[in-house]
Amino acid sequence: MAAERARAGQSVPACSLCSRPAVLIQRERNRYLCAPHLIADIEERVGLTITRENMIASGDCIAVGLSGGKDSTALLLLLHTLLESRTDVRIVAVTVDEGIAGYREETVRSAECLVRDLGIEHYVFSFTELFGDTLDGILRGRESRACSICGILRKKALITGAEQAGASRLATGHNLDDEAQSVLMNVLRGDLVRLARNSSAASGGRFIPRIKPLMYIHEKEIAAYLLVRGAWADLPECPYACHALRREVREMLGGLEYEFPGTMLRLLESRKAVTGICSTRSAGEPFRHCAVCGDPCSGEICQLCRLRQSLNR
Amino acid sequence: MEVCGPGWGMFKKRAGLSFHQHMKLILPDGSTRDIVHDPAPASAILIEAGFNPVDVLVARSGNLITEDTLLEADDEIRIIRISHGG
Numbered sequence: 001m002a003a004e005r006a007r008a009g010q011s012v013p014a015c016s017l018c019s020r021p022a023v024l025i026q027r028e029r030n031r032y033l034c035a036p037h038l039i040a041d042i043e044e045r046v047g048l049t050i051t052r053e054n055m056i057a058s059g060d061c062i063a064v065g066l067s068g069g070k071d072s073t074a075l076l077l078l079l080h081t082l083l084e085s086r087t088d089v090r091i092v093a094v095t096v097d098e099g100i101a102g103y104r105e106e107t108v109r110s111a112e113c114l115v116r117d118l119g120i121e122h123y124v125f126s127f128t129e130l131f132g133d134t135l136d137g138i139l140r141g142r143e144s145r146a147c148s149i150c151g152i153l154r155k156k157a158l159i160t161g162a163e164q165a166g167a168s169r170l171a172t173g174h175n176l177d178d179e180a181q182s183v184l185m186n187v188l189r190g191d192l193v194r195l196a197r198n199s200s201a202a203s204g205g206r207f208i209p210r211i212k213p214l215m216y217i218h219e220k221e222i223a224a225y226l227l228v229r230g231a232w233a234d235l236p237e238c239p240y241a242c243h244a245l246r247r248e249v250r251e252m253l254g255g256l257e258y259e260f261p262g263t264m265l266r267l268l269e270s271r272k273a274v275t276g277i278c279s280t281r282s283a284g285e286p287f288r289h290c291a292v293c294g295d296p297c298s299g300e301i302c303q304l305c306r307l308r309q310s311l312n313r
Numbered sequence: 314m315e316v317c318g319p320g321w322g323m324f325k326k327r328a329g330l331s332f333h334q335h336m337k338l339i340l341p342d343g344s345t346r347d348i349v350h351d352p353a354p355a356s357a358i359l360i361e362a363g364f365n366p367v368d369v370l371v372a373r374s375g376n377l378i379t380e381d382t383l384l385e386a387d388d389e390i391r392i393i394r395i396s397h398g399g
Binding site for chain 1: 365366367368370376377378379380381382383384385393395396
């Protein structure tokens with residue numbers, strides 16, 4: 001009975017742009033989309049974000065941070081599709097194997113399959129190679145700090161990987177949900193400096209600029225995009241995710257987004273406004289260099305060196 | 314939402330207590346749950362089962378459906394958690 005009804009398309013809302021059955025609602029736009037229109041919509045919005053934010057220029061080599069999870073998989077597929085006709089832009093993929101037993105092996109395999117299918121150059125770096133131990137080893141007894149420690153090390157590993165690949169930009173798969181969570185987390189921590197920081201700003205060659213082409217796409221839209229493109233893989237969730245403040249913020253924001261569609265987008269727009277105000281006030285401030293390693297940073301000692309000191313490594 | 318007990322649904326139907334209908338949920342961990350429920354939008358079923366509709370996708374008979382799709386008797390619903398990997 002249910003199968004017959006599904007085949008007949010009864011009780012399923014239709015796409016706002018055609019008569020096919022809808023697969024997703026965009027609640028803040030009050031719009032229903034079928035599979036082909038969802039794919040077209042995501043590709044168009046990511047393309048617009050890239051253009052509007054000047055994320056890619058002629059001659060760029062884009063290093064895509066490819067964990068093999070859904071966001072980075074969607075990012076690589078989208079950039080590959082959008083830049084296919086551009087002969088003046090090159091894409092490479094950089095995968096960081098943190099060394100998380102029972103989790104990362106599967107996503108690295110997924111990343112390897114994807115780059116093989118797309119014919120993209122692939123660089124893989126491990127925490128053991130870069131920092132002398134796996135994340136599991138580094139975190140022993142410090143599991144409650146997992147996400148902050150991993151975040152600092154993974155960022156350094158991705159930048160190192162992008163530099164070694166000769167990239168001029170580092171693209172990451174941060175989506176709208178991630179970005180809205182970061183805004184709220186920075187507010188909750190009272191970290192207004194980080195809230196106002198613009199990692200994609202030009203720095204006179206001191207940093208590889210980071211770009212986030214999926215920053216205006218909801219996590220749910222990304223998952224639906226992969227499902228309808230037949231690129232969804234059931235992968236495990238990171239075993240350390242349960243320790244993170246982000247999980248609490250994620251649940252809270254998810255509830256607010258359901259009750260008040262557009263909450264996440266408004267949070268992101270508020271950060272943009274704050275960044276705009278702060279960038280005019282801090283214009284002309286000199287860049288600092290870490291007193292220990294010499295890397296560019298915002299304080300006296302960079303986050304990685306501070307972490308190394310706290311871990312006695 | 315009620316979890317089916319042996320003979321409970323039949324008893325209620327004979328007694329004229331309810332017009333609830335049987336549905337099957339396939340949860341993100343692969344386990345299944347049989348439920349009886351009035352015809353309702355997928356979002357209502359999700360919330361009663363403890364899921365925020367923002368955090369999951371729903372497929373019926375292998376096809377993605379929106380959370381306001383009306384679920385009815387004999388529907389088999391797969392709930393897909395969107396947060397993984399990374």
